[in-house]
Structure formats: C-alpha cells, structure tokens
C-alpha cells in the first residue's frame with residue numbers, strides 16, 4: 001500500500017482529551033475517531049488491527065472446537081424478562097422501543113439469546129457438548145466511558161457459550177476456554193494472567209478474569225511475580241484431552257493472582273515476600289461457569305441417555321476484542337509511538353524512501369513493495385514528498401515492527417537498511433535479503 005493512496009490522518013499535536021498513552025497514540029496515529037461519548041469510528045489503520053485481532057480470536061476458538069455464528073445487536077426485551085435480567089440490568093442497558101411499541105434493547109451480552117437458540121434446536125444429550133460463539137458489537141451505557149476504546153459504550157466482544165450435560169463436562173469447557181484464551185493473548189504478544197474473580201451480574205461460582213499488567217489498568221491486582229513468567233509457548237494441546245487441559249489450567253492458576261474483589265490477605269502473605277506484587281491490570285477477558293442459571297428458567301433441557309430431562313450446564317466466556325487494541329498499546333510502546341507485536345501489526349513492514357523522486361530510489365522502493373506482496377506480506381510504503389525525519393516519525397508513531405529504508409547512498413552499494421522498531425537496531429543488506437528476512441520473521445504468523 002502506498003501512503004499517498006491510503007487514508008492515514010495522523011495528528012501532530014497531542015489530543016487534550018486523551019488521558020492515557022494508548023488513547024493518545026490511537027488518536028494521533030489516525031486509528032479511531034470519536035463520534036459520541038464512548039462510540040468510535042474505526043479508521044483504516046485501526047480497522048486493520050481490529051480485524052487482525054478478530055482473526056486470531058476466531059482461529060484459536062475454532063482450534064478449541066468452538067463454533068462461530070452471528071447473533072444480532074438488537075434483541076427483544078421479552079427474552080430478558082424470561083431470565084429476570086430485564087429489570088436487574090439497570091441503566092447500563094440501552095432500551096429501545098420500535099414503531100409497534102415493542103420493547104427492544106441493544107445487547108450488552110447474549111446469554112438469553114443463545115439459550116433461546118439452543119432450546120429451539122437441541123433436545124438430546126447426543127448433541128452435546130456444544131460451544132457456540134460470536135464476535136459482535138455490544139452496547140453498555142457505561143456511566144463513565146473513558147480511555148478511548150478501553151471503556152467504550154459501544155465495543156466489540158467475542159462471547160462464547162458452552163452447553164454441557166453435567167458440571168464436570170461444563171468445567172472441561174471452562175478449562176478449554178482458559179487454555180484457548182492463554183494462546184490467543186500470547187499470539188498478540190501479551191501476557192494476560194488468569195485471576196480468580198467475582199461473578200457479578202452474570203452470576204455463578206467459577207470465574208477467572210484475564211489481566212494484562214499496566215499502570216493505567218482499572219483493576220487493582222495482587223500476584224506472585226512468578227506467574228508473569230509462565231508461557232504456553234508452542235506446546236501442542238489436545239482440546240479433547242480433559243486431563244491435559246486441566247493440567248495446563250492448574251499450572252496457570254496455582255500461583256497467587258487475584259483482583260481486589262477476591263483478594264485474600266492471609267493467602268497472599270504465604271507468597272515469598274520478594275515475589276509479592278501489588279499492581280494494576282487491564283481486564284481483557286473473563287470466563288464463567290454458571291451451571292443452570294439460564295437453562296432452568298428458560299427451559300433449555302436435554303433428554304439424558306437414561307431418558308431423564310435435565311437442564312443443561314452452561315458457561316459464558318468473553319474477550320474484549322476492541323479493548324485489546326488499547327491493552328496491547330499500553331503494554332508495547334515508547335515515547336515515539338506504538339510498537340506493534342508481529343502478530344497484530346496493521347502492516348508487516350514499512351518502506352521509507354529517503355529521496356522521493358530520485359529514479360533509483362523510486363524504482364527500488366516499488367520493487368521492494370512488489371517483492372514483499374509477492375511473498376504474501378503486507379507493507380506500507382511512505383512515498384510522500386517529505387523529509388526523511390518526518391517519514392521516520394510517522395513510521396515510529398504507527399508502530400510497524402520492521403522498517404526498510406531505501407536511500408541513494410545505500411543503493412549505490414546495492415543495500416537497503418532493515419530496522420527493528422522494538423530494538424532500534426539496523427542492518428544493511430541487499431533488498432532480496434531484506435525480503436527473505438521478513439518472510440522468515442512472519443513465517444507461520
């Protein structure tokens with residue numbers, strides 16, 4: 001993509017309304033535009049990252065055996081009257097009346113609707129286990145929307161729902177979600193720590209939140225520092241293997257890690273003093289097991305092998321897809337701008353032409369762009385008639401992890417420069433070698 005043909009409305013000044021670094025950089029890099037409090041347009045660069053995050057979430061959910069579908073944003077109030085939540089939900093719910101005076105709402109979550117889908121089509125234990133999920137816009141009329149996409153009113157969420165024959169099977173679904181979430185966040189370059197949490201209005205016994213440590217996080221967290229070193233890495237997971245999946249969950253939840261809601265001073269005191277940490281975290285996901293809380297009142301039952309009709313055991317599991325952009329930036333930036341992890345970057349490389357209009361430089365940049373695209377890599381070529389300093393500043397702000405710099409002096413020796421945004425280190429090499437190196441870096445991502 002040529003920058004002169006793209007739409008990248010970067011801001012020179014720091015926007016006054018942005019209180020945290022991710023919000024500031026998202027506005028400055030032309031990723032989002034606020035349309036109303038907590039409601040944003042996703043401009044092309046932001047939209048590319050959102051799509052990339054969404055893709056990773058889809059891949060990891062389907063790897064775990066979960067099935068995508070799509071439910072609407074608008075829901076009839078009657079479903080929520082069945083569960084009793086229409087009155088309980090309060091002012092966070094955006095209530096709408098249609099022309100026939102029917103009560104509707106913009107969904108803040110989808111437990112009722114998915115339970116309705118289930119009860120309409122499933123009636124036998126043979127159809128279980130079943131986990132359905134979607135990635136859809138939600139609306140919660142938050143009292144204090146702030147920090148850009150971190151706490152929006154309209155936001156994009158993956159929410160998944162498991163249906164199982166009994167508690168044991170449902171807890172396997174819970175564990176499967178935990179492991180698939182760990183892998184999802186790792187692919188985005190994040191360390192998200194599962195912490196025992198409080199169940200709140202969804203209700204239920206077992207729940208973990210996933211927190212990314214960041215000074216600007218809204219939750220206070222207490223943890224054993226050793227938990228920050230745990231990695232799933234590329235170990236193979238058989239998601240049908242209950243013991244293996246449970247063992248991974250034990251590994252990631254045995255060390256002390258809790259939010260202020262469930263913090264237990266006595267248990268925390270047992271952590272060796274030099275590993276006892278108090279900090280702040282951003283909630284990027286949550287998983288719940290809540291048994292028959294919705295299936296019972298809404299009549300979502302199946303007939304067992306023995307011929308008994310029983311309510312199914314359920315859980316719901318969410319990932320804050322749009323919030324993740326903010327969380328990733330909070331975790332990965334410097335003074336000059338964003339540093340995208342390779343897994344989510346909007347373009348895999350940037351190309352900077354140091355002397356636009358110089359015949360050899362222009363030809364080499366065009367060839368570089370074509371060669372990268374031929375290898376299936378995406379690149380943003382800054383072909384503006386600008387000073388080198390301004391081009392570097394833009395690249396640093398938008399945070400592409402790799403930059404290829406093409407200038408007359410290097411080209412005279414047949415070389416370009418490949419620079420890592422994260423380390424700042426540069427290496428001279430031939431254009432072909434730069435393409436090969438980038439292809440290697442991104443292999444399998």
Ligand code: ATP
Pocket residue numbers: 109140142149150151152153154155156157283284285286318319320321322323
């Ligand atoms: P919070 O405690 O931050 O208000 P929640 O616990 O109410 O969030 P869940 O119902 O668990 O949210 O939703 C799943 C995920 O959706 C959260 O972990 C979070 O990442 C994301 N999320 C929730 N509310 C918002 C919001 N207002 N803006 C952006 N993302 C959100």
Ligand code: MG
Pocket residue numbers: 209283285286
């Ligand atoms: Mg939550």
